[in-house]
Amino acid sequence: MRAAQLDPREIAALDKVMHEPARLSIVACLYAVADADFVFLQSQTGMTGGNLSAHLKKLEQAAYIQVTKEFVDGRPHTTLSLTKQGRDAFREYLRTLRTVLTLLE
Amino acid sequence: MTNGIRGIESRIYQAYWQDGSTDLVLGLVVFLSGLVWALGYFAAAIAFWAAATPAWLLLRQRIVEPRLGRVRFAPRRTGRLRIGFMGAIAVGLGVLALVVTLGWSPEAARWMAPAIPSLIMGMMAAVLGAAAEVGRFGLYAGWFVLTGLVIAAMGGEPGVALLVGGLVPAGAGALMLRRFLKDFPPLSDGEAE
Numbered sequence: 001m002r003a004a005q006l007d008p009r010e011i012a013a014l015d016k017v018m019h020e021p022a023r024l025s026i027v028a029c030l031y032a033v034a035d036a037d038f039v040f041l042q043s044q045t046g047m048t049g050g051n052l053s054a055h056l057k058k059l060e061q062a063a064y065i066q067v068t069k070e071f072v073d074g075r076p077h078t079t080l081s082l083t084k085q086g087r088d089a090f091r092e093y094l095r096t097l098r099t100v101l102t103l104l105e
Numbered sequence: 106m107t108n109g110i111r112g113i114e115s116r117i118y119q120a121y122w123q124d125g126s127t128d129l130v131l132g133l134v135v136f137l138s139g140l141v142w143a144l145g146y147f148a149a150a151i152a153f154w155a156a157a158t159p160a161w162l163l164l165r166q167r168i169v170e171p172r173l174g175r176v177r178f179a180p181r182r183t184g185r186l187r188i189g190f191m192g193a194i195a196v197g198l199g200v201l202a203l204v205v206t207l208g209w210s211p212e213a214a215r216w217m218a219p220a221i222p223s224l225i226m227g228m229m230a231a232v233l234g235a236a237a238e239v240g241r242f243g244l245y246a247g248w249f250v251l252t253g254l255v256i257a258a259m260g261g262e263p264g265v266a267l268l269v270g271g272l273v274p275a276g277a278g279a280l281m282l283r284r285f286l287k288d289f290p291p292l293s294d295g296e297a298e
Contacts, residue, residue: 032114033176039292040174044117049293076294079175094107 006103010096017062018093022047023055027082027090030065035081056080064089115238118182122239124169124289125281130161131245132275135226139267142222147264168282172289189236193229200225216257223253223266230274245274 018024025045030036036044042052059065064086068079082090134157138150177183201221227249234242249270256266 028110028113029117032110032117032179034179036176037174038294039171040176042292043173043289044120078294 006100010100010103013096014100015089015093015096017058017064018089020055022051023059026052026055026059027064027086030080030082031087031090035079038078038080041080059086062086062089114179114182117176118178118238120173121176121178122237123281124165124173124285125278125283126161126164126169127239127278128241128245128274129278129282130157130164131230132271132273132278134271135249135267136271136275139264139269139271142264143262143268144264168286171291172285174292186236189233192236193232196232197225197229200228218257219261219263219266220250220253220257222263223249223256223270226267226270227253241277248273 018027022045026041029041029044038049038052038056041047041056042049045052047055056065056067060067063083066081066083068081070077070079134153137153141147141149141153227246230242230249231246234240234246252270253263253266256262256269
């Protein structure tokens with residue numbers, strides 16, 4: 001029985017910052033592009049500004065994203081991109097998740 | 106990049122072209138070029154083409170980006186798109202040069218002449234659509250070719266063919282933009298506030 005081979009530590013090894021649907025959708029979105037602004041992430045994920053902002057802070061604290069704030073035409077503009085650490089963490093998260101899912105099936 | 110991530114990237118890329126601004130600008134430029142040409146002011150058409158890219162950028166900046174946001178795609182995408190833009194222009198100029206220098210038999214050239222600008226538009230739209238992976242540009246390409254040939258067969262002017270040809274992308278673009286404005290309210294940069 002394959003499920004018997006599953007080590008619970010494999011599940012525990014899942015990145016907790018990444019393993020949250022809202023943050024996972026942000027990271028997946030940023031992984032697919034070079035960079036995007038706050039409004040773009042809001043339009044793609046469907047989150048409210050406050051909710052998105054809170055999740056971005058967590059990702060920034062984990063050093064997974066780089067936040068660049070500037071003024072464009074006199075208006076504040078925030079550009080976000082995944083750091084190398086964020087990209088590596090996302091790939092590792094996918095690898096671990098794949099292993100866990102394979103063992104659970 | 107996994108298939109799933111490629112799918113997300115592809116969906117984001119498709120969403121980038123769904124606001125209708127590109128269709129609207131393309132259609133209006135072709136329509137207005139045809140209009141001034143039909144009225145006998147061929148040179149004025151150049152001004153519309155020169156204004157096309159700044160107008161498109163302005164439309165995106167003022168109308169689309171406050172709702173959809175701004176995104177920069179991976180170099181693979183932008184490189185392909187740049188090649189597509191240059192390819193579309195090269196194809197257009199190439200066909201024009203071929204027509205001018207090599208030519209067909211005088212009768213064929215006479216019959217085809219009114220269709221040539223529309224055929225060039227069709228080829229440019231096809232190349233651009235392939236580069237941007239936007240299927241409806243293939244339909245516009247077909248429409249340009251069809252209107253060009255029909256107007257030519259009816260003995261019409263090239264300006265009229267362009268005028269009629271531009272109506273479809275302009276109309277489709279206007280409808281898409283209307284739907285986009287309805288579906289996407291303006292958003293604010295909550296992070297910077």
